[in-house]
Amino acid sequence: MDRLIEGHKRFLKEVFPGRRDQFHLLAESQAPEWLFITCSDSRVLPDMILGTGPGDLFITRNAGNVVPVAGAEVDGCTATIEYAVEVLMVKHAILCGHSDCGAMKAALDRKGLENLPKASRWLQHVEAAFSHRQPIDPADGPHAELASLIRGNVVAQLHILRAQPSVARALAHNAITVHGWYYEILSGRIEQYDEQARRFLPLIG
Numbered sequence: 597m598d599r600l601i602e603g604h605k606r607f608l609k610e611v612f613p614g615r616r617d618q619f620h621l622l623a624e625s626q627a628p629e630w631l632f633i634t635c636s637d638s639r640v641l642p643d644m645i646l647g648t649g650p651g652d653l654f655i656t657r658n659a660g661n662v663v664p665v666a667g668a669e670v671d672g673c674t675a676t677i678e679y680a681v682e683v684l685m686v687k688h689a690i691l692c693g694h695s696d697c698g699a700m701k702a703a704l705d706r707k708g709l710e711n712l713p714k715a716s717r718w719l720q721h722v723e724a725a726f727s728h729r730q731p732i733d734p735a736d737g738p739h740a741e742l743a744s745l746i747r748g749n750v751v752a753q754l755h756i757l758r759a760q761p762s763v764a765r766a767l768a769h770n771a772i773t774v775h776g777w778y779y780e781i782l783s784g785r786i787e788q789y790d791e792q793a794r795r796f797l798p799l800i801g
């Protein structure tokens with residue numbers, strides 16, 4: 597824990613004073629423009645890769661960047677989406693998967709899930725990824741099969757996101773745009789799913 601305590605000390609000493617006004621403005625309200633749904637993976641750092649900061653991104657994370665199908669059961673992700681869309685009225689919802697995703701690796705070969713009953717059940721949510729697999733990209737090298745499934749999962753979860761009641765309503769009024777991203781840890785680059793072309797293209801050409 598020492599590293600975290602030291603880090604917090606540095607934040608109070610070196611970061612907070614310079615941004616005091618910004619934090620004071622944000623202390624009692626927020627108006628983020630973007631809902632960001634991504635994996636819990638420690639290597640995905642939204643604010644770092646997008647140059648955003650306090651008050652910018654409304655984030656929900658879980659293993660495999662899953663959006664559970666809307667139904668009777670309540671979960672943290674769909675409740676967060678509802679709040680972001682209905683109350684915060686975010687303009688964009690971004691669903692971001694990433695390379696080397698452990699959740700998708702587990703979905704691919706089910707190994708290591710024997711003693712993880714919760715994770716095993718949770719990963720039923722990514723089954724739809726298999727029917728949305730993307731073409732193999734030789735640039736992904738030995739991880740091409742996994743990468744194609746991860747991109748497929750982004751497409752699958754994007755469909756479920758669009759069907760969330762609050763998102764569907766906002767889409768009908770052109771109040772929100774949804775985006776599907778794939779973040780490549782090795783290169784730091786983001787690809788965006790192009791709905792018309794039905795494939796992933798570099799976010800920055």
Ligand SMILES: [Zn+2]
Nearest residue numbers: 635637697698
């Ligand atoms: Zn992941």
